Amino acid sequence: MARIAVVAGDGIGPEVVAQALKVLDAVLPGVEATQYDLGAARYHRTGEVLPDSVLTELAGHDAILLGAVGDPTVPPGVLERGLLLKLRFAFDQYVNLRPSRLWPGVPGPLATVKPGEVDLVVVREGTEGLYAGAGGSLHRDTPAEVATEESLNTRHGVERVIRDAFARAGRRERRKVTLVHKTNVLTHAGSLWARAFAAVAAEHPDVATEYQHVDAAAMFLVTQPQRYDVVVTDNLFGDILTDIAAAVTGGIGLAASGCINPTGAYPSMFEPVHGSAPDIAGKGVADPVAAVLSAALLLDQLGHADAAARVTGAVAAELAARTPGVALRTDEVGDRLAAQAVA
């Protein structure tokens, strides 16, 4: 039986995670969920971000389901570096998976795109690049201050995530992978990415490929998001592009993500892309769909593709039945999704 570590976190995190667990339990009865108290609340109470003992306990689970962590009073970087990125790096979650679909029933911002037309997935590298934490500064707080941030890229790290992207594309209908980088300016890292991409592409003659600079991709995600199938890219580019992809498909309120270690050596982590949304926390009005879709990614990763498809289908039905602008109740949505997923 699947053993899930749950980090409900702050703000609306606990509210939406409760619905995701409700749905998980419906499609996979007996799933074992253990709650871990991490995030802004714990940090304020105890000063702790991620004690080693907790990291060790988390490592013993099949997967982690996270709600949202943070509030505006925590200094920038504390929870990001100390908790979220710490987990991605400690558990070698090198595939940061972010699907974007324009679901029927969801009003997207683009006049030019019809529901159902956008169905892409960004495979964002999760353990390298500018997220390596290799930076520093000199002469801080003087006119001579200099600050650096270093993007570290290895053939090992780049090739494995590109392989994952091609494997995913091979299982999809359009079988296309777009590499996004900035090879004309970041010539060293760009060349490494381009050569690794070409090598893996040569092993997959059945998958179509293209390359785009990150600025062009950002533009085309707005003007022609339909053109993308699988996008593979660097950690920071992926951070930006996935938020654009979310924006053109109805907002980060609906976006799910997985930080995946495909080897299974460590647990993968699944979380809605939205934050803790302190302004609406505790009111029972947060949309749990992104958390529930994250649970579907979790199911898929643990080998329960059927259950994942049932959850995704329930979400599709829920969204198609919604009237834009009508307020929702978090727990009612959860109830409907759980019922629909086993109907």
Place this chain on the structure above:
Amino acid sequence: MARIAVVAGDGIGPEVVAQALKVLDAVLPGVEATQYDLGAARYHRTGEVLPDSVLTELAGHDAILLGAVGDPTVPPGVLERGLLLKLRFAFDQYVNLRPSRLWPGVPGPLATVKPGEVDLVVVREGTEGLYAGAGGSLHRDTPAEVATEESLNTRHGVERVIRDAFARAGRRERRKVTLVHKTNVLTHAGSLWARAFAAVAAEHPDVATEYQHVDAAAMFLVTQPQRYDVVVTDNLFGDILTDIAAAVTGGIGLAASGCINPTGAYPSMFEPVHGSAPDIAGKGVADPVAAVLSAALLLDQLGHADAAARVTGAVAAELAARTPGVALRTDEVGDRLAAQAVA
């Protein structure tokens, strides 16, 4: 009299630059334009990208007007690093200015935004960050390859571009500056930017300020571009965000830019954001509006604010009179704009 160096370049570059010069000449009779042959064509013919002698000659002008350089057969980085970035760095063009307006008459991709509602300018840092060219690689073409790219940021470089952004905001109606960075991950550079921003903001109590992470800004540029007035940001973030801003205001086909050295110690350079578009080159159908708007930025920088306003007004009239989908003739548009600008 203004002495302009003209780098018409490749593809549609010469066609659109000819119209920009036509308009410049109409509003500022006697402007002296000297053509320089640089770009893909010269590179293919002679192997030269930017001879030192040409760099010295360019330095003797009041401004540079560039069309577009490049074609698909030049290896990535050659013209970018050797020509475009070379000029930005050699001439210390630390303000990379990119205005975006949704002009009445231009069909934007967003269902939620009305013409006239978007009027923002991105002040992108132009001489630092990941564009510094500080990268390298080891064990190339082996499984042990590692490649780095280093973002270099100085208080000097960051503060001066932030000052420029606040000065511009002070001359605009809404007087608001948004700093965009990624302080929660790029903690060293992010902190430098945030502290320099706070220091300059304290000197401008009349200018409203806000901060956004780059991923959030990318999203809000799609969902609420109306909210921005002046955006100041890092070189690479600016590269990406300005293409999004262009996309939501009708495409890079209409986007102008200036690489500005506000001290006047070296010439500033003005260019349309679109590329050389080899597919339509030589057909006389390229839209010269972005080149003409770049000429307006040039006029403004050289102190001819009135002439700049007349050119911008002519563009507004031209765009308002267009029927979307109807083909245009490059030279006819140039004729109309030149006539309208002096009407």
